[in-house]
Amino acid sequence: MIRQVTRFSFYALLASAMTHGLAVASDSGEDAPELSYSTVLSDLDDPWDMAFLSDSTMFFTEKCNGLSVRLPDGEVNRLLGMEDTDGYAATADDLFCHGQAGMNGVAVDPNFEDNRFVYVYSASNQTTPHKNRVLRLRVNDDFTEVSNRTDIVDDIPYKMAESDHPFGDAGAHNGGRIRFSPRDGFLYVTTGDNHQGDLPQDPERLGGKVLRIDRDGNGAPGNNVAEGFDPRIYTYGHRNVQGIAFHANTHWPFVAEHGPWHSDEVKILIPGANAGWDPRPNISGRDDCPDDYCGYQPNQMEGMDPDERMAFMPMTDLDLYPYAIKPAWTNDGLSQGMSSAEFLTGSQWKGWEGRMVVGFLGIGFGDTPVGQRIDVLDIPEDGSRVRDVTTMSLPMSNGRFRSVVLGPEGDLYIAQDEGDIYRLTAE
Numbered sequence: 001m002i003r004q005v006t007r008f009s010f011y012a013l014l015a016s017a018m019t020h021g022l023a024v025a026s027d028s029g030e031d032a033p034e035l036s037y038s039t040v041l042s043d044l045d046d047p048w049d050m051a052f053l054s055d056s057t058m059f060f061t062e063k064c065n066g067l068s069v070r071l072p073d074g075e076v077n078r079l080l081g082m083e084d085t086d087g088y089a090a091t092a093d094d095l096f097c098h099g100q101a102g103m104n105g106v107a108v109d110p111n112f113e114d115n116r117f118v119y120v121y122s123a124s125n126q127t128t129p130h131k132n133r134v135l136r137l138r139v140n141d142d143f144t145e146v147s148n149r150t151d152i153v154d155d156i157p158y159k160m161a162e163s164d165h166p167f168g169d170a171g172a173h174n175g176g177r178i179r180f181s182p183r184d185g186f187l188y189v190t191t192g193d194n195h196q197g198d199l200p201q202d203p204e205r206l207g208g209k210v211l212r213i214d215r216d217g218n219g220a221p222g223n224n225v226a227e228g229f230d231p232r233i234y235t236y237g238h239r240n241v242q243g244i245a246f247h248a249n250t251h252w253p254f255v256a257e258h259g260p261w262h263s264d265e266v267k268i269l270i271p272g273a274n275a276g277w278d279p280r281p282n283i284s285g286r287d288d289c290p291d292d293y294c295g296y297q298p299n300q301m302e303g304m305d306p307d308e309r310m311a312f313m314p315m316t317d318l319d320l321y322p323y324a325i326k327p328a329w330t331n332d333g334l335s336q337g338m339s340s341a342e343f344l345t346g347s348q349w350k351g352w353e354g355r356m357v358v359g360f361l362g363i364g365f366g367d368t369p370v371g372q373r374i375d376v377l378d379i380p381e382d383g384s385r386v387r388d389v390t391t392m393s394l395p396m397s398n399g400r401f402r403s404v405v406l407g408p409e410g411d412l413y414i415a416q417d418e419g420d421i422y423r424l425t426a427e
Contacts (some may be wrong), residue, residue: 032376033350033426037396039332040413040421041070047415049177049340050405051108057143057414059118059316060421063102066095067120069143069266079146080137082122084099087146094126100160100192101132104176109215110185112139116217118146121176123158132156134189134217152217153232157207159194166290167195173240173258175207177340183251186212186220188234189256190241197280197293200237203229208277210235210244210255210269224272237275237324239295239315243341248354250381254328256341256358262296264316264331264338266358268383276316276324284320286313307333328379329386336371337361340403344376346410348426352376354392357412359401372398374414396422 046063048346058070066081066088071400081088082095082103095103101123109117116139124133134153137146152259161170173192180187193199193208200208203226212220219231229236243256253269260279267275279295281287286294294313316324331338341358347356362372378388399416407413412424 002185004324018323019261024340031174031351032390033348033352035392035395035424037394037422037424040423041076042420044419044421046102046417047402047419047421048103048169049105049403050413050415050421051106052405052408052413053108054408056408058407059106059108060415061103061106061120063104064097066091066103067106067118067137067146071143079139079144080120090147090290092149094124096125096130097123097171099159099171099174101171101174101176104141104174105178105189107178107180110180110182116140119152119178121178121189123171123174124151124154126154128156129160132158132174132176132191134187134213136215150216151214152215153189153206155206156189156191157194157196157199157205159196161195167293167296175238175241177242177244179244179246181246181251181253182190183213183246184220184222186211186214188244188253190244191238192240193238193277193279193295195291195293195295197289197291197295200239200277201274202277203233203236206230206232208236208238209233210238210241210253212271214326222271226272229272234271235269235273235325237277237321239277239279242339243358245341245343245356247356247379247381248343248345252381253381254356254379254383256338257315258338259315259331259335260313261335262333262358263327264335266293266329266338266341266377266379266386267316267325267327270325274321274324276314276318278320279313280319284317302412309398323338325383328376328383334371336363339401341403342406342412343358344412344426345406346426348410350426352426355379357392357404359404359414361400361402361417369398369400372400372403374404375391394424396424 031215050060078088081091103122105121107119115329136150138148177190189211211232281289334364361392362369364370374392376390399418414422
């Protein structure tokens with residue numbers, strides 16, 4: 001029998017997680033920093049993620065091209081390309097892109113100086129149905145090649161859509177962010193629900209989950225999953241997590257998640273807990289859902305206002321799952337493509353030091369997209385309700401903010417789908 005994390009055990013786990021660390025500014029009245037920027041790279045093809053070494057060496061991915069590295073002197077070496085790409089030291093013909101899927105997240109091993117490992121999340125067509133995989137690669141001493149590919153996770157669901165599928169194309173709701181925790185040294189992997197109604201609550205399949213694994217892809221100790229769950233699962237009941245970051249003080253994990261045309265969410269993660277997303281039919285009065293996926297049903301109902309939609313198809317369903325993880329912030333009931341997340345550290349961030357930043361892709365078409373921005377959240381250590389939200393006044397133009405990553409010097413690096421990576425400096 002699959003158990004829920006009870007209210008008592010939920011908060012007991014959270015209380016045991018809190019540790020002392022760096023001082024975090026929380027006074028919302030403190031001044032915001034002055035911001036300036038420089039362009040790090042431009043004319044890229046859908047840059048998706050970045051990961052840094054201490055000397056500012058930057059690994060980065062382009063969704064439909066592959067993995068590259070930018071050295072401290074600005075030189076760029078293209079390491080691992082996907083099918084039909086040119087100019088890379090090596091290519092992997094099974095790696096491909098389609099829709100939201102491709103080469104997504106990248107992470108550097110905390111012990112890189114000893115093992116030279118870097119990790120990427122990518123779609124692969126080695127099998128049918130296709131899968132998302134987490135690849136471990138070894139980087140050579142002069143950062144010109146990678147070798148020893150090991151697929152440490154090879155069974156993350158990928159959406160194989162028929163041409164008449166009612167919701168999006170193949171590769172949709174693909175997750176894809178990977179991050180090592182500074183707290184425990186394990187790798188966290190975010191996945192999506194693939195527009196498949198039964199996937200988020202399925203204890204055996206990895207879609208709609210956050211995984212917590214070791215360097216070989218095994219489930220990490222302390223995941224607290226119930227009997228019958230895949231031991232790699234850390235939390236379940238997710239829709240499409242594209243952001244994960246670790247609190248500046250406690251290093252506890254928080255995620256940023258796309259909402260179903262309402263309620264993008266930020267929430268703390270508790271081991272073994274349910275995030276509360278369940279888009280299956282025949283639940284709470286839902287029926288006649290296209291392709292057995294009720295995730296958009298309220299938005300197909302004329303005359304239903306946002307509050308009614310949230311009540312009918314909530315992102316976190318506390319009626320079905322009373323002990324689900326409650327969101328700290330719901331983006332004022334809007335869905336605007338909440339993507340990457342990071343916590344700011346360093347006194348140069350002034351009143352924003354210790355706060356969480358989230359990037360938005362925005363919605364809309366043509367010349368008038370809505371919601372493209374980076375927000376700064378004053379979020380309590382325990383993941384309770386956000387106290388304050390500030391939208392950054394950015395010196396560069398807005399775009400689809402795909403990734404926000406803190407560099408080793410404390411600057412915020414920003415990747416936009418339009419092809420640029422910027423360095424945002426606070427003072």
